[in-house]
Amino acid sequence: MKTRPHILPTIIISQFACTSLWFAGNAIVDQLARKTGLGPEIIGYVLSSVQLGFIMGTLVFAFLMIADRFSPSRVFLICAILGALCNLCLLFEEISQWALLAARFGTGFFLAGIYPVGMKIAADYYERGLGRALGYLVGALVLGTAFPFLVKALSIDTNGAMVIKTTSLLAALGGCTLWLFVPNGPFRKRSKKLQLSAGPTLFKIGGFQKAAFGYFGHMWELYAFWAFTPLALQTFNAMNNKEFPVAIATFMVIAMGGVSCMLGGLLSQRFGSKKVAQSSLTVSGLFCLVSPLLFYLDPLLFMAAWCLWGMAVTADSPQFSTLVAINVPSELKGTALTLVNCIGFAISIVSIQLGSFVLKGVNPQFLFLMLALGPIIGIWQLTKKAINF
Structure with a gap:
């Protein structure tokens, strides 16, 4: 069955628009710190509250x-609108620490109906070439994640209002667009009853289990890398007496990951999702191990290295989702993708908060060494048999 040509571009655009909510708070973290009185720990708190909301969702x-x-399209629409409303709460002139965290938690909760549901929609349309389709889709998510930093860099306001207004409007439009133009897919098999044992049942499937644990290793590294990249840029500036524009540089690093997701999707058509994921983990793991040395490079080389790391750290994400989706029954794809996301994002909270704790006694130059644990675990899982690809 041939899929109509507008379907994948519509899902991609909608995913980009809605996931711009994810880092909207982190893009204006300095302004939020002034409103709430929080110190440097706000970096971890703001993102971890989104991650926690996503996990609960x-x-x-x-x-x-x-x-x-x-x-799925209706679920996507409702969550996009509610997530945008939670995001708009950051515009309040006076906002307490707990109100800030609650608003970010709500945004994360409704992102649970956007990111994994978007992948579920793609899986309902593409049985063949799913690795390519998810490569584009996760690439859109990564670009959406980076987008608030671009808005901040280009905005002339000093209170971050433009970032919040733009991302909220985009999310609402993205939800409406997908709902209007992407009906239920031809390969969708609806589950007619609640299966409370679905989670434990999935982990009994060998291919799903290996793909899931590989993804968990990937998630140990990914969001902590993104969260602390602005700090790494500030540290490089301080060590080398430079003035890198942190917002635009952070956008570039994260956005390059969107490009690599798309390239990885194309490469998966030739080499398979498992090989693409394993290669990506190897490169990002090596960057973790040599990260302290990168701060002594020439500024252009430092930026090039960090962008390459930003590409490697994300390229495996859609391939793990592909491996998860093709190793489970069709009627459980949505649940499988959502469950794996849930556990993966819980792991990301641990690595982010551990990073925040480590910063109290360690130079930021050495912070990224701890992230190597994730790629090591992921590579170990991918070397096992039983993964279908």
């Missing part, structure tokens, strides 16, 4: 099998 969505029991 994915738990609810997976437990109730929302994406498999109801129209």
Whole structure:
């Protein structure tokens, strides 16, 4: 069955628009710090609250099998609008620490109906070439994640309002666009009843288990790398008496990951998702191990190295999602993707908060060494047999 040509571009654009909510708070973290009185620890708090909300959302969505029991496009729309409303709460002139964290938690909760549900929608349309389709889709997510930093760099306001207004509007438009133009896919198999044992059942599938644990290793590194990249740029500036524009440089590093997701999707058509994921983990793991030395490079070489790392750290993400999706029954794809996301993002909170704790006694130059644990675990899992690709 031939898929209509507008489907994949529409999903990609909608995913980009809605996931711009993810780092909207981190892009204006300095302004939020002034409002709330929080110190440097706000970096970890703001992102971890989104991650925690996402985890709780994915738990609810997976437990109730929302994406498999109801129209994914409708779920996407509702969550996009509610996530945008939570994001708009950051515009309040006076906002307490707890209100800030609650707003970011709410945004994360409703992102659980956007990111994994978007992948579920793609899986409902593409049985063949899913690695390529998810490469584009996760690439859109990465670009959406980077987008708030670009808006901040180009904005003339000093209170971050433009970032919040732009990302909220984009999210609402993205939800409406997908709902209007992407109906339920031809390969969708609706689950007609709630299966409370679906999670434990999935982990009994060998291919799913290996793909999931590989993804967990990837997630140990990914969001901590993104969260602390602005700090790494500030540290490089301080060590070398330079003035790198942190916002635009952070956008470039994260955005390059979007490009690598798309390239990885194309390469997966020739070499397979497993090989692309394993190569990506190897390169990003090596960058973790040599990261302290990067701060002594020439500025252009430092930026080039950090951008290459930004590409490697994300290229495996859609391939792990592909491996998860093709190793489970069709009627459980949405639940499988949501469950794996839930656990993966819980792991990312641990690495982010550990990084925040380590910063109290360690020079930021050495912070990224601890992230090597993730690629090591991921590579170990991928060397095992039983993964279908």
